Amino acid sequence: MTDDRLLEVRDLEVEFTTRDGVVRALNGVSYGVDAGETLAVLGESGSGKSVTAQAIMGILDMPPGRITGGEIIFQGRDLLRLSGEERRRIRGPKMAMIFQDALSSLNPVLSVGYQLGEMFRVHRGASRKEATARAVELMERVRIPAAKDRVNDYPHEFSGGMRQRIMIAMALALEPDLIIADEPTTALDVTVQAQVMDLLADLQREYRMGLILITHDLGVVADTADRIAVMYAGRIVENAPVKELYAAPAHPYTKGLLDSIPRLDQKGGQLYAIRGLPPNLLHVPGGCPFHPRCPRVRDRCRTDLPPLYAVSEQAADGAADATGERAEAVSADPAQDEIARVPELGARSSACHYWKETVDDARRT
């Protein structure tokens, strides 16, 4: 653990009670973000990426949601032990969130200036006039032209890209240490997406903020992230620095995702498609949750839930067939199992029994 570690999520578990039964949305999610770093959380709908973010922010709907285990350590304090009032004081000045759909996240009957100024009025006790002045400053900072004239406009008077800038401005208002951006550009066109991501990266550099970027767009991730956590069915299945992950994914799901996207600079025949469908969280398959869709599934995957194995360069250089045996030996020995299960946060890891073969295969091709 480095001194720079801003946020650390450990073994977070969240359940939702629904009419059809209890849905285990998160089953022990762990990740960490350093100051000034961008962590991309990648996953399909239902993989739990947004639920994790909501749990960190403390805006999870409870009920029906329930945090059943784990810790969220932010700047040395476990957020889950704090009172509601203490968490409210963290939300805004210390961490902030950018939502996907700016039109439905902004209040349509209040002017954007009022909504931006609210941060200063509530958290800093600023007067109304002062708050409006700060709102104009913020709008200028996110490069909204003619900010002074537009501060009293309503959200519907702005274009999609401009609205997203206002969301960013609102998140930045009190210069937080951590920003969580939940699909910030999914609703935008590519040219506007490029503008917004550029702005976000500039501001992040300027303030040295930690950024958690939640997305399903592998292109955006490659452009902006330092590290990636891939989620599947409420678990982290792979955790790696961005270049290593794209060069040689260590989990078959990650590999499948990378192979299934059409590339702008390549035109091929058939796309690789991951067979089957994402699992229903009410009936997550036993063993490895990815096994019904996995091309390299073996008997062991159907019964044993793979822990997060530490992926190291040296280990990957060894003989590929040894993985299975070695892993079995590891899980037989409880002391070693503990080591394998909790790789150092931030180190490269993969939740696949046969990660070594996956990496080796990816390197070969």
Next chain:
Amino acid sequence: MTPGAREPILEVRDLVKHFPLTQGIVFRRQVGAVRAVDGISFALYPGETLGIVGESGCGKSTVAKLLMNLERPTAGSVFYKGEDISALSGRALKAVRRNIQMVFQDPYTSLNPRMTVGDIIGEPFDIHPDVAPKGDRRRRVRELLDVVGLNPEYINRYPHQFSGGQRQRIGIARGLALNPEIIVADEPVSALDVSVQAQVINLMEKLQDEFGLAYMVIAHDLSIVRHISDRVGVMYLGKIVEIGSDTAIYDHPTHPYTQALLSAVPVPDPQAREGRERIILTGDVPSPANPPSGCRFRTRCWKAQERCERQEPPLALPPVLADRTGEVLHDSACHFAEEKPRVAHG
């Protein structure tokens, strides 16, 4: 699949669609018009895929509706096998529509939740009873389900029992029911998860080979369009600014808008991130109710000069490509068209 070698199956000439903007409640008077589509021409050949890309609000979905005759054009015409269908009505229109079918964007709202899958896919047969005789319909629906990769046993299920990807397959099966020659797909995969998108794209390509369909695919995702299209048209504010083979558009774009659009697409390769040159456009798309004079892209263009304001550039073969041959030849609507190679690759 070379254009010109064959008769186009569908041809669009100078198509215009303006939506009136009105004011007043009792006495409505027109105060302007949203020029959603403002004079576009293109052709679709049998068995090929034409992709249309552009940002939201550029009129791509209106083009789809005009082709389907769901909207009547303000001016211009749509020719299906040489016959102008934009003025047809009644029985003649119904007969033409059999051959042009549509697949919609959102598989959650485009299927009636109160109808079974069998009824949804079989509904086209109610309108065109000559395609499948009454007793034969269930069998035909089962066949269609099988063709799109769904279990024929699911015929009595309701849409909510399916996932997004499966629903889109149902939508495709419905489009195929009448054995059409042309399928217009408006953002067919944008509502789906990444891992499921590939399945649906592969299915669409398989069906094209199997039934010799011509596709017109409208999408905002440039990578997907490149993957499935033989030819690509780029739209900006109701006009086609560049059109050509996929190689021409993606590897040899000459219009500044196409170049900016391509450079803005994130490439899923972190190695490329440092070296890549990106053109970041400033500002937003102007309102189609009041488009700029001359070249419509000039307000965001870095090459814009006084001439662009005065004179609208025609969509024609630019002089820079005149001495080239083969696939690179394509039309571009820019006074200062020039190649900027490898713009998408960095």
